[in-house]
Amino acid sequence: MEQAICQSCGMPLSEDVLGSNADGSKNEKYCMYCMKEGNFTADCTMEEMIDFCVKPMMEEMPEKSETEIRNMIASYMPLLKRWKK
Numbered sequence: 001m002e003q004a005i006c007q008s009c010g011m012p013l014s015e016d017v018l019g020s021n022a023d024g025s026k027n028e029k030y031c032m033y034c035m036k037e038g039n040f041t042a043d044c045t046m047e048e049m050i051d052f053c054v055k056p057m058m059e060e061m062p063e064k065s066e067t068e069i070r071n072m073i074a075s076y077m078p079l080l081k082r083w084k085k
Helices: 046-060 066-079
Strands: 018-020 026-031
Touching: 046 066
Parallel strands: none
Antiparallel strands: 018 026
8 A cells, every 4th residue: 555645745644644624624635734724834835845845855865965855856746736737
């Protein structure tokens, strides 16, 4: 089974990091850092989200360069629901 990821930032989703809907129920598409009470927590562009995600990914993958991580994020971010055109 494929790991579900936040459709805004790409973070792996688990029950403890799910965002919330306007009615207080769990949102299974977005993490709590991106979706709260049915609204996105940040009004940003995809490019700004990529910039935001680089640092935490560098901590998770210290063997990769910043350029490699930025390129990796930039390749999957446009495929996520929030950014898909």
